Amino acid sequence: DIVMTQGVLPNPVPSGESASITCRSSKSLVYKDGKTYLNWFLQRPGQSPQLLTYWMSTRASGVSDRFSGSGSGTYFTLKISRVRAEDAGVYYCQQVREYPLTFGSGTKLEIK
Amino acid sequence: EVKLLESGGGLVQPGGSLRLSCAASGFTFTDFYMSWIRQPPGKAPEWLGVIRNKANGYTTEYNPSVKGRFTISRDNTQNILYLQMNTLRAEDTAIYYCARGRWDFDYWGQGVMVTVSS
Numbered sequence A: 001d002i003v004m005t006q007g008v009l010p011n012p013v014p015s016g017e018s019a020s021i022t023c024r025s026s027k028s029l030v031y032k033d034g035k036t037y038l039n040w041f042l043q044r045p046g047q048s049p050q051l052l053t054y055w056m057s058t059r060a061s062g063v064s065d066r067f068s069g070s071g072s073g074t075y076f077t078l079k080i081s082r083v084r085a086e087d088a089g090v091y092y093c094q095q096v097r098e099y100p101l102t103f104g105s106g107t108k109l110e111i112k
Numbered sequence B: 001e002v003k004l005l006e007s008g009g010g011l012v013q014p015g016g017s018l019r020l021s022c023a024a025s026g027f028t029f030t031d032f033y034m035s036w037i038r039q040p041p042g043k044a045p046e047w048l049g050v051i052r053n054k055a056n057g058y059t060t061e062y063n064p065s066v067k068g069r070f071t072i073s074r075d076n077t078q079n080i081l082y083l084q085m086n087t088l089r090a091e092d093t094a095i096y097y098c099a100r101g102r103w104d105f106d107y108w109g110q111g112v113m114v115t116v117s118s
Helices: none
Strands: A004-007 A021-024 A039-041 A050-052 A067-071 A075-080 A089-095 A107-109 B003-007 B010-012 B016-024 B032-039 B046-051 B060-062 B068-073 B080-085 B092-099 B113-117
Touching: A004 A089, A021 A039, A021 A089, A021 A107, A039 A067, A050 A067, A075 A089, A107 B060, B016 B032, B016 B092, B016 B113, B032 B068, B032 B080, B046 B068, B060 B068, B080 B092
Parallel strands: B010 B113
Antiparallel strands: A004 A021, A021 A075, A039 A050, A039 A089, A067 A075, A089 A107, B003 B016, B016 B080, B032 B046, B032 B092, B046 B060, B068 B080, B092 B113
8 A cells, every 4th residue: 555654744833824734655646647646635623624636736626826736756745825724724645546545644734 | 516415324333234325416426436435533534445437337446444344336326325334343433424536536525423332
């Protein structure tokens, strides 16, 4: 199975500042079509996970352009610009390159 | 509006069985892959398996952690996704979600709690 390892944030992050969340995969997530099969989700307390980006850097419908995904084949970053209170929660990366699909352990973002 | 609504959760004894349902609406159900994902309290989500769309023959893939115990199926006339869970263990205790999509899980249900305990 592909193992997804997420970094830790130095919480809390002051409102208006930027935050970068990291994720590493044990195998390249680049498929033969050239796309990188990596998703980012935000889970707010008591809610279902919400898709933020897919194919590493494509924002999901309705997601703010304050969220941007980037990376290489095995190292990924989700940058959140000008953080707001509503951005608080746990962020998960997920690889969808091969079955079984796997998630990272999550990175908690707290806002000050 | 896309909606996914899970049901069928509850308390079950170890070794027991349970079938979860996910009622889908607001989209052409047969066009989409559908997955089951679970999340133990305070832990990360775990993908359980997928059932492909009509174009891909409604075939299935499972996480080895549940393969042989869990079965995913779909009723394409009523737009319902199912998860049959057998030989349940305490470690199967979690919130169970259905989610739409092949790569981009763009819609999730609200989840249903399953507790395995004597």
